[in-house]
Amino acid sequence: MKPIRMLIAALAFAGLAGCYSSDKPLVGDADSVAEYSKVTFLGKEADAKPAAFTREGKHYMTDSEGQKVLLHLKRVDGDYYVAQLTGPDDAGGPSMLYGYLHFDVPNKKAEAWRTFGTKDDVQAGMHMCKDAVCIDDLDAYIAYGKKAVDDNLPPDTIFTLTVEQ
Numbered sequence: 007m008k009p010i011r012m013l014i015a016a017l018a019f020a021g022l023a024g025c026y027s028s029d030k031p032l033v034g035d036a037d038s039v040a041e042y043s044k045v046t047f048l049g050k051e052a053d054a055k056p057a058a059f060t061r062e063g064k065h066y067m068t069d070s071e072g073q074k075v076l077l078h079l080k081r082v083d084g085d086y087y088v089a090q091l092t093g094p095d096d097a098g099g100p101s102m103l104y105g106y107l108h109f110d111v112p113n114k115k116a117e118a119w120r121t122f123g124t125k126d127d128v129q130a131g132m133h134m135c136k137d138a139v140c141i142d143d144l145d146a147y148i149a150y151g152k153k154a155v156d157d158n159l160p161p162d163t164i165f166t167l168t169v170e171q
Contacts, residue, residue, distance in 0.1 A: 024122040024123055024124055024137060024138065024139070025103045025104075025121070025122055025123075025137075025138045025139070026103065026104040026105070026120060026121065026122070026123060026132075026138065026139050026140075026141055026147065027101070027102055027103055027104070027135065027138040027139070027140050027141070028102045028104070028140055028141045028142075029135070029140060030102075031078075031090065031092060031100065031102055032090060032102070032104075032141060032144040032147075033078040033079075033080045033088060033090040033144070034078065035063060035064035035065055035078070036064075037078070037080045038064045038065050038078040038079055038080055039064070039079055039080070039081050039087075040061045040062075040063070040064050040065055040066060040079070041169075042061065042169040042170055042171060043060070043061050043170045043171060044058060044059065044060050044061065044168075044169065044170040045058070045059045045066055045077070045167070045168075045169050045170075046058040046059070046167070046168040046169075047059075047116060047165040047166070047167060048165055048166040048167075048168075049163065049165055050163070050164060050165070050166070056168075059077045064078075065077060065078045065079075066078075066079070070093060073093055073094050074093070075091060075092065075093035076090075076091070076092045076093070077089060077090070077091055078090040078092070079107075080144075082106075082148055082151070082152070083152075085108055085109045085110065085111070086106070086107065086108050086151075086152075086155070087106075087107045087108075087109065088104060088105075088106060088107075088144065088147065088148060088151070089104065089105045089106075089107050089118075090102055090103070090104055091103045091104075091105075103121075104120070104121070104141060104147065105118045105119070105120065105121040105162075106118065106119045106120045106121075106147075106148070106150075106151025106152075106154065106155075107119075108155070108161075109167060109169075110167070111167065111169055114166055114167050114168060115164060115165070115166065115167055116164070116165040116166075116167035117161035117163075117164050117165075118161055118162050118163050118164075118165070119151050119154040119155060119159065119161050119162055120147070120150055120151045120154055120162070121162045121163065122162060123139040124139070125139075127139055127150075129146055129149075129150050130143075130146055131143030131145070131146025131147065132146060132147065132150075
């Protein structure tokens with residue numbers, strides 16, 4: 007199993023199929039913010055383990071099975087972000103996974119939308135690729151994430167969020 011997918015599953019961002027992905031990174035350091043020295047997510051499941059990401063320049067890093075996994079957060083609006091997780095795939099190349107996140111730091115909560123999808127979730131600027139919804143146009147994905155929030159759809163998951171300055 008791909009280390010990045012195991013990390014995602016541990017975070018409850020998504021299962022092993024139906025993630026939002028891309029063929030190349032869509033968020034880089036130039037677009038990323040890293041306001042905190044450390045960000046930790048803990049899923050609500052009884053057996054959930056925390057996933058701690060430490061700031062390295064304009065992104066965050068953690069270790070998953072001895073493999074480096076990067077987290078880029080692109081601020082969309084206020085406390086809303088696009089999260090891009092980048093880690094190695096089975097062939098050693100990069101694998102990118104996405105989520106539309108809201109950080110509620112005072113209440114120690116992070117909500118995630120559009121972390122997994124099916125063929126029914128493919129919008130303009132996206133296409134199906136293997137077992138994932140591939141993002142071609144980041145703005146289209148952001149609009150789809152915003153629409154989920156605006157339509158009051160429940161988040162895919164809610165994390166306990168801890169940040170360190």
